[in-house]
Amino acid sequence: MSHLFTRLAAASFVLATAAQAETVAVITPYLAQPGTQFYVEAFQARAGERGWEVNVIDTAGDVAAVISRIEDMVTANVDAIVINVDPAQVGAGLQTAAEAGIPVVGMDAGNDPLVAANITSNGYAMATETAVYVANRIGGAGNVVMFTFDPFPPVQVRGVMADAVFGNYPDITVLDRITPDVSDGGIADSRARMEAILAANPEPGAISAVWAAWDQPALGALQAIEAAGRTGEGIVITGIDANPQAREAIAAGGNFEASVAQDFAGIGTAAADTVARLLAGETLVNRVIYVPTVLVTAANAAE
């Protein structure tokens, strides 16, 4: 009997909360970017299932306006705020939200003590996936050229993981660990550096693979190999991010064999689920929540 009462009480509580829909604000300066649109659409879909009222605010590139809109949403007393911008740049707004006790969730935003949780992709896992792909494809033996960029922390992480994987194979030698000049986007300088390495290692089979910490150097290396007429040597190239140009190269079935794609829609959905946990009163122990990524090869590059 008491069980029935508890259930009735619980049910009426659910009804009461459902009647007063939660409002959640999603604030970003980057809605025009394709990745962001995927996050936001997936977030809205999941929020719709939960019956939330979602207010999507795009400040069209203006980061200070993100702070202003966070302040406005705090004034409007929303239940939660989701941001897709570097938290370090909107600290003033996060402070306001924290003082009002309104939780802020990051959608691929970066970590910050004032962000309850950041939903993003695991850079460590992405790099491990492509490095292991390279090691397996070359049978655990051969010379590998690495393109890394340690000055940028998210990319530095990727290089560390590839170092560990290649270091674990006694017969894999890292021929060179190159930091390309990225001021022109990274393709042109990577191509020039790769051309120099090809010239220094003229015999077929001297280079087994190129592992790049992101797609642009992989594309540059591919151009260098094609220009040198050495596409037939079976040099395996991998990148990370799976940008459209990389997907095209992978789908063409040449030396560029693999990259890793972030699951943007998955990040949006997971952000909504995280908001739900916070609204339910849960305290999140881990403030970084990773959404699995997808290895892109010729088999699925066109998707």
Add this chain to the structure above:
Amino acid sequence: MTRLRRFASLLGMAAIIAFFAWQLPDTFLTARNWLNISQQVSMLAVVAVTMTVVMAMGDFDLSVGAMASLSGVVAATLFVAGWPVPQALAAALALGLLGGLVNGLLVSVIGILPFVATLATLTIYSGAAFLVSGGRTIFGRDIPQAFSDFARGGVQIGVANGRPLLLPALTLVALAVAAMCWVVLEQTNYGRRLYAIGGNAQAARLAGVRVTLLRLSAFGFTGLGAAIAGLMYAARVASANPTQGDGVMLTAIAAVFLGMTLTENGQPRVLATLAGVIVLGVLDNGLTQMNVNSYLREVMIGAIILAAVTLSALSRRRR
């Protein structure tokens, strides 16, 4: 008729505020919200009131947004180079003043139309901002804590809901700049001569006003104002990138035009400009709180500006 026009604009502004007060009874007319609004529009206010100085002469300056971006990245770059905060800020402000005077030189001494001259310098200042920063955003530990803390601080004027109410530091900066521009334009011979140039430059020259020198110097205000706003922006977001101030230019000109619908003879006046700035800030704040789609919000703000200016133009034609 003039009275009717000014009256109608004022009534319109009051109607906007009344509408939000009615729609958002719990949150809109609170001290905290208005202090928020004052902080949100502070950068726009600085650019708009200094823009008023050149618009008093019938000129305008399209390069202010680019200059705001440039001053932010210059200060941030100097921070990275190890300069103390005051010196870095002084250098950025000096650059703003210099950039404004270059505009003045082009417009008054060489005689290029303000639209063309400041469009060209807009491109130059914007390009310079990219050059200085290498196209990157400068943030994190490169920005001194004292600099970004300034934009989060203020003077405590009370307590509401258990949280302190601050008169934001950025609001105080905007008020100081507005007061300075008001004194210059309304209380000095210098200001009266700028309005004389705006009325009829030829007549002013014949009356002995040194038109060339005055026009040149007045552009110093917009340059300096843009640099101040750029630094305020950089402090607020604790970072600097080469495009962050760009958006302020058109909004500032819109604020001055909105203000002009309030004044006698449709002249740009500092206090009227401030009213225009506040209307724009209130629209952003109120429509956001009412969950109006952000793109629709922009369309509505444009339409309201157009309505105000149309009303003003129609009444002037009938006069």
